[in-house]
Amino acid sequence: MLLAAAGTGTGAQDESEQAQLSVVFLIESLGCGDPFNKLLCDGFTRASRRTGVAAKIISASVREDPVDTLELVAKQRHDLVVVFGFTNFDALGVVSVRRPKQRFAVVDRSRADIQRRPRNVRGVVFRGSEAAYLAGFLAARLEQRRAGPDILGVVGGVKLPAVDDFIVGFRAGAHRASPGVKVLVGYSNDFVDQSKCEAIARQQIARGAGAVFNVAGGCGLGTLEAAKDRGVWGIGVDTDQSFLGPHVLTSVVKRFEVGFLKLLRELKSGAIRTPGDTVLTLRDGGVGLGKISPKVPAALRAEIDRLRRRIVAGEIRVPGTVPIPK
DSSP states (O other): OOEEEOOOSSSOOOSSSOOOOEEEEEEOGGGGHHHHHHHHHHHHHHHHHHOOOOOEEEEEOOOOOOHHHHHHHHHHHEEEEEEEEEEHHHHHHHHHOOTTOOOOOEETGGGSSSSTTTTTEEEEEEOHHHHHHHHHHHHHHHHHSSOOOOOEEEEEESSHHHHHHHHHHHHHHHHHHHHOOEEEEEEOOOOSSSHHHHHHHHHHHHHTTTTEEEEEEEGGHHHHOOOOOOOOOOEEEEOGGGGGGGTTEEEEEOOOOHHHHHHHHHHHHHHSSOOEEEEOOOOTSSSEEEEOOOOOHHHHHHHOOOOOHHHHTTTTTTOOOOOOOO
């Protein structure tokens, strides 16, 4: 196994003078060099330093069996083993049963997604639907200013709960702004190949979409490129993608550091012993919108802010695949 990064808890800390707990974060073979994985790695490292937890990040070689790798890490008796990625998720379903005394957490997936729902696993999930609702509302409001029917596009990657959560929220927000809006949805079945997402986005734009939403990670850069080429709005995902150009309307952001902070604080307080999910929302800043284009009128910005406050207050219940926390 390759040690991708490590944090001993001896850097800047705001909650502990000395590391007392040990946590390992196991990601897939692309390691922290992958753009999406880097968001996770950076968030985990900052959270571990702030909480004073001794932490390290490990990525396994593609030649290793994911079950064997996770089994080896579990044998080291860390206070918590956190996993992310398709193969690691599948391995977790096996190893968590074999190692009932080891505490695990899975990022961007619910514990309920695991067969038999082991009691030693906690999910860390983000209600991206809440932020996507705001983006859908914004896009539909702007679409109403264009001539012709109101049409928006969404290009998803692989059909997963975390992907569909964005789509469900985006569609609901768009329909709140414009009940007759048509939301076109396509899946690339890929998170890497930009040409696949670009082709779907071009088809949606050809059918009249005035904005296209990237829900496909790196593949979705093709979605945003198609928006730029065809002169329509693009909406980013996971991180603020406004740096790509003025065609980016906004981005639906997941703030992984907030999620890791909440998880590690639960670990330190003992709440991690209870199975379930750590759910991040607009209320706690775990999700939100990135920079909004300066071309958006001030009145519409104010409308979006009022809508956000109503969601946080519980006045608006946003649908999604991630459960609303009780």
